[in-house]
Amino acid sequence: MKDLPLTVRRSIELLGLVLLGSLLVIGNDIIMPIIMAFFISIVLLPVFRFLKKHKFPEVLAIVLPILLLAIILAGIVWFFSSQVSLLVADFPQIKNNINSHLMALSDWVSSISHYSTKEQVDFINKNTNELVGFAGKRASGAAVTLSSLFVFVGLLPIYIYLMLFYKDIILRFIFMWFQPDHHDKVKEAIYESEVIIKSYLVGLLIQVTYMTVLLGGTLLIIGIKHALLIGVIFAFLNLIPYVGALLGNIIGVLITITSSTELWPVVTVLAVIAGVQFLDNNILMPRIVGSKVKINALFAILGVIIGGNVAGVSGMFLSMPIIAVLKVIFDRTDMFKQWGVLLGDARPQRSPMQFAAFRKKKGVVNKPGVEH
Structure with missing residues (x-):
């Protein structure tokens, strides 16, 4: 790859980015649960290692951390649902408060414009059908998202279990992907990615x-x-x-x-x-x-927006750890080092336009009688 011209290498990099983006868009329902399971399995690794160190069977050492995580998530869901139920119980009072706010808003609009309260009501009624139609479309989309969420949650513990069970096979695959003289950098990148996640x-x-x-x-x-x-x-x-x-x-x-x-x-x-x-x-x-890895605000925001468009809320949530891991990998490869610089927040002390390599060379003055 290094023997190829620079323009060819850069073209291959950009083509790879396009293909990776297309793969994420097309297969996000499959890929996002795997990425989420990968990150969670790394978080559960210390508990798994602790149980293995104390002679727990491997299957039990994997299942117990997953059950602990499920209990924590169930507690969060219970707490949130209990607070929502209190809000629902106040709906009659909420309705009265909303009517009061609408009346105050109507009076204010009437005071600064020529629209009377009746005209405002007619305008709202005229647009009610469009609002209801829009809400229906959003509700149907939410139903599809909810079904996808159940599939997501159902597959997650299975993926986590299998990743912890087959982690040595995954690690062996990663090392076999690289030349032996690069294994030290690969090991360093794996350790740092684990710490970051x-x-x-x-x-x-x-x-x-x-x-x-x-x-x-x-x-x-x-x-x-x-x-x-x-x-x-x-x-x-x-x-x-x-x-x-x-x-x-x-x-x-x-x-x-x-x-x-x-x-x-x-x-x-x-x-x-x-x-x-x-x-x-x-x-x-x-x-x-x-974290030692710092991501600049521009690509943090872009990551959130792109992740949201590709995979919804899960994509927005996973965008930062994905970018952080990519930066760790980019910083340790000569071929992609420039991408690590682009994602980071280490600003140069002076503009690169002032570097000698970027400055325009002065024109050569021809001596009389000498041809150049």
Whole structure:
């Protein structure tokens, strides 16, 4: 490959990216559960090794961590559903609050425009059919997504079990893919990828816990209704880099507006979310994750958007660890090192345009009587 011209190598790289992207788009229903299972199996590896070290049978050493994970997820689902049930129980009051907000909004629109309340109602009724049709299409799409989710969750424990059971075969395949003189770099990349994935996913689990406690607990003490539900929704949406925090703020405000007719709870929720987010981004999360691999914000956002378009929520969630692992691999290969630089956040001390290799050479002055 190194003997090929540079333009040919770059063309092969770009073609490989296109083929990889096409493969992810076409087979995302198959590939995403495998990637998710791979990451989770790496997180469960320390528990598996601990049980094996204490003479547990291999099958039991694999099944017990999976059961522990299932119990934790079941507890999260139970907590979330209990908070949603409290919100559902308040629907009559929520309906009255929404009517109050709509009346206030209607009066404000009438005061700044020539549209009367009757004209506003007629406009809403005229667009109701379109809204219902759109909601029906989204509901049918949600039903398909829900069925895919059940398949996803059903296959996940099977994949995790098989990956832990056959991990030595997978490792042997990876080493056989490379020349023996590259095995030291391969081993280093595997170890670093394992550390990055474990620290990232375990850190996210810890982040969800303390974000729910900090945000939900603070709002609960202040007296905001459905404080714990706002806390848990924001904590999970915050797992999606950059985009999730914005969605969490919007949903928190909507829940607060529907639960109260006053303005101060909305301002309080936004202020508390801002404070908790500042604490999370600048103090807590950097200490918990402590990853040596830094991804620049541009490709973090692009990864989230592309992952969401390719595989929905799971793609958005997995985008960051996938990019981090790719950067580890790129940094250790001469052929793809430039891609590792592109994904990273290590800015050069000065513009590459000022490097000697990029500066335009001065023209050669011809001496009289000398031909060049």
